[in-house]
Amino acid sequence: MNVLLKSATIVDPKSDFHNQTVDILIEKGVISQISKRISNPKNYKEIKLDNLHVSKGWFDSSVSFGEPGYEERETIENGLKTAALSGFTSVVLNSNTHPVIDTNADVSFLKAKANGNAVDLHPLGALTKESKGVDLAELFDMKSAGAVAFYDYQKPISNPNLIKIALQYASNFDGLVMSFPQESKISGLGVMHEHVTSTSLGLKGNPSLAEELQIARDLFILEYTEGKLHIPTISTAKSVELIRAAKQKKLNVTCSVAIHNLILTDKDLVNFNTNYKVLPPLRSQSDIDALIEGVKDGTIDMVTSDHNPIDIEHKKVEFDHAMYGTIGLESAFGALQTIFTLKKTIDLLTKGKERFDLQSSSIQQGQKANITLFNPNQSYTFTKDNIVSNSKNSCFENHDLKGIVYGIYANNQLVLK
Numbered sequence: 001m002n003v004l005l006k007s008a009t010i011v012d013p014k015s016d017f018h019n020q021t022v023d024i025l026i027e028k029g030v031i032s033q034i035s036k037r038i039s040n041p042k043n044y045k046e047i048k049l050d051n052l053h054v055s056k057g058w059f060d061s062s063v064s065f066g067e068p069g070y071e072e073r074e075t076i077e078n079g080l081k082t083a084a085l086s087g088f089t090s091v092v093l094n095s096n097t098h099p100v101i102d103t104n105a106d107v108s109f110l111k112a113k114a115n116g117n118a119v120d121l122h123p124l125g126a127l128t129k130e131s132k133g134v135d136l137a138e139l140f141d142m143k144s145a146g147a148v149a150f151y152d153y154q155k156p157i158s159n160p161n162l163i164k165i166a167l168q169y170a171s172n173f174d175g176l177v178m179s180f181p182q183e184s185k186i187s188g189l190g191v192m193h194e195h196v197t198s199t200s201l202g203l204k205g206n207p208s209l210a211e212e213l214q215i216a217r218d219l220f221i222l223e224y225t226e227g228k229l230h231i232p233t234i235s236t237a238k239s240v241e242l243i244r245a246a247k248q249k250k251l252n253v254t255c256s257v258a259i260h261n262l263i264l265t266d267k268d269l270v271n272f273n274t275n276y277k278v279l280p281p282l283r284s285q286s287d288i289d290a291l292i293e294g295v296k297d298g299t300i301d302m303v304t305s306d307h308n309p310i311d312i313e314h315k316k317v318e319f320d321h322a323m324y325g326t327i328g329l330e331s332a333f334g335a336l337q338t339i340f341t342l343k344k345t346i347d348l349l350t351k352g353k354e355r356f357d358l359q360s361s362s363i364q365q366g367q368k369a370n371i372t373l374f375n376p377n378q379s380y381t382f383t384k385d386n387i388v389s390n391s392k393n394s395c396f397e398n399h400d401l402k403g404i405v406y407g408i409y410a411n412n413q414l415v416l417k
Contacts, residue, residue: 001412002027002044005373010034011055011346014362024054026369029412034365045414049406051377053342056363057089057370057410058349060329061256061356062232062304064153068109069098074309074390076110080119082388084415086305086329087349087372087405089119092356095126096153102126102137104145111146118413122148122356127166127177131155136166143175148356149230151178154279154324158184160217167227176356178230179218181239182280186210191320193266193281201269203319206281208236215239219246222253230355231255233306235280237290244299254355255299257291258306259328259335260395268395274315274322275395278306292339295348302352305332309391326395331382333374334401342376345403373406373416380404 005024010017016034023038024031040046063083066073074082083091093110095101101110107123114121125142129135131152139150150170157163157179166177187210192198194205215231219242222229231243234255246253264282276282294300305328314323328335336345349372353360361367379402384392407416 089410094153104141107145149176167225240294254301279324331396
């Protein structure tokens with residue numbers, strides 16, 4: 001698709017036009033010209049938007065949809081539309097479907113389902129068969145089919161030998177193993193952060209120790225195996241310390257944090273709103289401060305929306321019985337801008353691809369166009385009207401956010417609101 005973007009401010013430190021307001025001509029999916037003014041003799045579609053800013057396409061390392069098996073939560077088609085309208089040109093899809101994505105045929109199904117879409121979908125394969133934590137799944141076969149890493153979404157591996165074998169085996173083909181940071185016997189039946197608030201609300205607590213103990217275990221095993229590990233969605237100050245120390249020892253480890261864990265605390269649960277029931281749970285302000293510092297100094301490698309649509313039947317119930325999860329794609333940009341500068345926000349939204357062996361392009365002439373379009377300055381209150389997902393379980397509903405997304409240009413397709 002041929003498009004002329006008018007008066008677009010480029011936010012891309014690797015581009016020759018960083019921080020400049022220019023016209024961008026895209027022909028057949030490739031950036032053919034960037035200049036202060038570009039005429040339009042061929043009458044291409046012109047895009048003129050208020051305070052238009054562009055960056056290279058955003059990336060999210062943890063997104064759940066539902067299809068196959070839980071289409072009432074979200075379909076792949078609408079999920080990818082949601083990602084596009086939220087500014088994401090690439091998403092890593094979790095394996096928490098029914099059936100679980102644990103064979104090469106399952107991975108191939110997802111790739112085929114998303115084929116031809118503006119947004120690139122990169123499936124995760126389950127680490128263990130049916131994500132039951134007993135036997136390793138077909139890791140190499142799934143990698144060959146296009147799986148970018150292996151993860152039992154939000155299901156901790158209780159058997160340390162299984163993680164050891166997984167790291168050793170996957171290292172034979174440079175596979176990335178992911179391990180959810182929670183020791184289940186410590187977390188028990190806890191449904192929120194174990195602290196003063198959980199006691200006052202009469203809800204069972206999930207202590208920080210449960211996360212930190214599992215991370216410490218996995219880092220010891222990683223050092224022994226010399227494997228390649230990614231720890232998704234950490235949430236405590238001590239977790240940041242542990243991973244910082246592991247990186248100083250040159251272990252091959254990365255980690256992420258969910259955006260809501262950078263902003264919301266356990267005190268937000270005082271009204272028993274199940275949209276705040278997430279895993280890992282919302283922690284204390286001191287944890288948030290440490291997490292933000294970890295993001296700033298690079299200990300935390302990437303942020304994620306940890307987008308997890310849950311249908312109303314599993315959310316609008318008693319707090320103890322509600323499923324964990326919040327949607328987050330639609331609010332990711334606006335939420336991050338409430339705590340970081342625009343430069344840092346865009347840096348965070350475009351980081352992480354390399355860890356999953358995915359290519360990243362810059363906004364340069366001759367490069368394939370993979371671009372997010374947005375207005376960083378518009379403040380608004382996030383409501384259900386801003387939700388594109390089929391499920392509406394957002395923990396940012398009625399929160400004030402900053403910055404709106406217009407859409408994306410990727411894979412020779414323009415997707416705009």
